[in-house]
Amino acid sequence: MNDQLGKSDDKLVTRLSADEIASEEVVQEFLEKYDKESQFRKFKPKSKLAILVSTIAISFSLFHLWVAGIGSLEAIKLRSIHLTFVMVLIFLLYPATKKGMRGKPGIFDWVMVALSLVAGLYMVFANDQLATRGGLPITRDYIVGALGILVVLEAGRRALGKELPILGVIFLIYAYFGEYVPGTFGHSGFSLNRIIAHMYLGSEGIFGVALGVSATFIFLFVLFGAFLGETGMAKLINDSSMAMAGTSPGGPAKVAVFASGIMGTISGSAVANVATTGAFTIPLMKSVGYKPHFAGAVEAVASTGGQLMPPVMGAAAFIMAEFLNIPYKNIMLAALIPAFLYYLAVFAMVHLEALKTGLKGVSRDKLPIMKVVLKERGHLVLPLVAIVYLLMKGVTPTYAAFYGILVAIGASFLRKTTRMSWRGLLMALEMGAKASIGVAIATAVVGFIVGVSSLTSLGITLGDNMISFAHGNLFATLVLTMITAIILGMGMPTTAVYIVGATIAAPALLKLGIAPLAAHLFVFYFGNISNVTPPVALAAFTGAGIAGSSPSQTGWAAARLASAGFIIPFIWIYSPALIAQGSLGEILWAVVTATVGIIALACAVQGFMLKTTNILQRVLLFVAAFGLIKPGLITDTIGITVLILVYLWQRYQRSSVNVEGVNI
Incomplete structure (x- = not known):
């Protein structure tokens, strides 16, 4: 089956090689094929359903801009409205089965939309009443809570696949049947009412910290990325990368490293980034002589590293800042040196591959001229500069993203060729809302895992057992944590992998004396690296589909190229200077060596x-x-x-x- 996947796009790849640059339609074709979160229903343009979905999505974005700019809502109400928008969009955009991709929403879908409105908005109106009762639920609360749990699980299944919702169900079953679980993992068990109340009526389960971060930081940064995309930022990145590295030996592979790394830090999804930038870079790499499996692997590894690269490191990094209760800029600074080393390794390997095989670069007359590129689109970097400046000044990520969006809109008007039209503004609002769906519902479903862990003290128990299994050896515990994160990453989004890993694996590292930031970054890194770790390397498989190569061969090539990513996290555990923890001299020495x-x-x-x-x-x-x-x-x-x-x-x-x- 995997080999068929690798050969399925030969016709498409040939067309791309001839055209050199992929059209937007082709990019969308790859996204829909390989990125689960982009597999939407197809509506006729300007049909009533298309207009309805667009209106809901745009309203979703405008609501969050209002909250970030001038509005104010209680946390539980903001999270409830956020989740309601997400679930309504899911049941309109994602069919219950693959057969429904081309069809209109059916009766069951509309019923689920109605239930989403009830379950999602209930806490907006009932939270104050619940508070006046001293937090004591009534029968109606339990009924709506049970309904909410089921609706969230089904929404997660549609948008993310079955793996994460199944894991959530397993944790819920564990909470109920704990008295039948043998050994140290056993507990007295909890009633259905207690589980429902914990998962739905408080801030420990569905409406927990993770969903809160999605409703504040993550959504706005995803929307920021959508606005950058609409201004033509991708063309600036591709053209400037080509101008810088295109003529050097194996230049297109270096272009992929530069372009995918920068785009990846904005998009936050390795698979989506491979499908987007890979449609341009992979055929270009093949055209100068790189083998298809190597070209696909380079793109996969470079795109995966985007989530490790400051300033915007994907959704999980914002959640990490909340979990650790530290400013986001601390996460950025800690991740800077490891990200540099990761990309240095990839860049060096593609350069050595070019020298080893005698590959040349692209002729200068076929490349963009840097001076012209910067003159036409250089102003588009202003939003990124603004984001970095604001974050380093200590401004909250919410405000940084909000003002970053305003700067992106303003910067686009500095040149006629990049000026955003009203249609472009609406498109950015719509695409930003749609792009946030996967992360948002993942944080809600992961709430079951976090909630059960807090209810049963499972995280502490797992940590104790991991240490016991490793006989108290730090290195062995690190290896177990790495394996756990990689296995979780085989079927779940990176954000969910980090949250689960931070809940069930990080406590073991903390008990062994590892600093919280180092421990959480360790889990975060391997949750990302799972994208290029066989046997299930989703980013590499996407690259293979575009390159027309064997997925398994591409996956192993990607793992080889990402080898530094498997080593660096272990090093900062033993030498925190690598994550900027130490004196200036220690940090500089660690960087040089x-x-x-x-x-x-x-x-x-x-x-x-x-x-x-x-x-x-x-x-x-x-x-x-x-x-x-x-x-x-x-x-x-x-x-x-x-x-x-x-x-x-x-x-x-x-x-x-x-x-x-x-x-x-």
């Missing part, structure tokens, strides 16, 4: 330095890489010594061959 170590790792993985390595040289390069990446003066000394020896060895070999008259 890790940078050299990452380059050594790239040479080892690619089997190429100045020339193709032999087996012993490759082993020594791995030794040098781990010595330099691992903190410590002794290991750093060993690493740099070994690296210099391999370099001199290769230089001697190359000079000897040149003396003999062989053209290398």
Whole structure:
């Protein structure tokens, strides 16, 4: 089945290779095929249903802009209205089965829309009454609460697939049947009324912190990304990347690294980013000689790293800031060095691959001119500059995103070619609302897992058992946490993976003395890396579909390219300087040694330095890489010594061959 997936887009890929740049229609075709959250119903343009959905989506965005700018709502009411909009859109846009993709919403869909309005808005009107009763629910509360749980689960199944809702149901069953669970995981069990009240009537379950972050920070940053897209930011990124790196050996792969990294930090979805930027970069990489599976892998790894790259690191990073109760700028600063090392490794590997296989860049006369690109669209970076400035000044992410949107609109009017029309404004409002659906419903469904964990103390129990299983060994516990995050990431969105991992795995690391920020970033990183980790590497499989290559071959190539991402999180656990925790001297030393170590790792993985390595040289390069990446003066000394020896060895070999008259 996977091989069929890899071969299914040959005709489309051929067309793209001829055109070089994918049209918007082709990009949308890839999104609908590979990104679950983009698989909407198709309505006839300007039909009553299309107008209705557009009106709801635009109203959704305007509501959040009102709240962020001038409005004020209690947290529970804001979350309720946010979830209501999301569920109504889901039942109108996502059919119950694949057969309904081309059809209109049926009776069952409209019933679910009505139930969404009841279950979603109930807490807006009943919360004050509940407070006057001292938080004591009545029969009506329990009935609507049970209804709300079922509606949220069905909405999650439609928009995200069955994996996350099934996990939510398992946790709910565990809460009810706890007395029958053997061993340390057993508990006395809770009544249905207690479970419903905890999941629906308070802020521990569905309407918890995660949904709250979705209703404040996440939605506005997704909307910000939609406005950037409407101004033509993607063209600026692609053209400037081509102008910078297009002529260098294997230039299009470096373009993919630059463009996908920047776009990924805005889009927040690895799969969607592969489908969007990959439609442009993958055919371009193939056109200069990169093998299809390698081209697909480069795009997948670069897009995955977008969520690790400040300033906007995807939804999970905002939730992390709330969980840890620290400013978001602290997350940004901590993630900066690891993101640099991750992309340095990918960039070095594609460069070495080009040298190893003798690939050239694109002819200069076929590339955009940087001066022209910046003159025409350089002003579009102003919104990003504004966002970074505001976040670093300590402004809340809500206000930063709100003013970022205003700057994006204003900046677009600086050039006639980028000026947003009324249609463009409405399109950005609509697309932003639709793009937020997946993250929003994921945070609601994950509320069951977080809620049950708080109700039963499951997180503490799991942490104790992980430590016991690892015999108190920190490294073994880290490996277990990594495996947990990667397995969760095989079937769930990154945001959900982080929340679940932070709930059930991070407590073990905290008990072993790891700093909260380091522990949560560890879970966050591997939740992202799961996108390029076989056997289920969704971003890599998407790249394979566009490249026309084998998904399994592309997946393993992606895992190889992302090898630094599997190592870096372990390093900052032992050397917090890598996440900017320490003195300036410690941080600078960690950056320098890790940078050299990452380059050594790239040479080892690619089997190429100045020339193709032999087996012993490759082993020594791995030794040098781990010595330099691992903190410590002794290991750093060993690493740099070994690296210099391999370099001199290769230089001697190359000079000897040149003396003999062989053209290398």
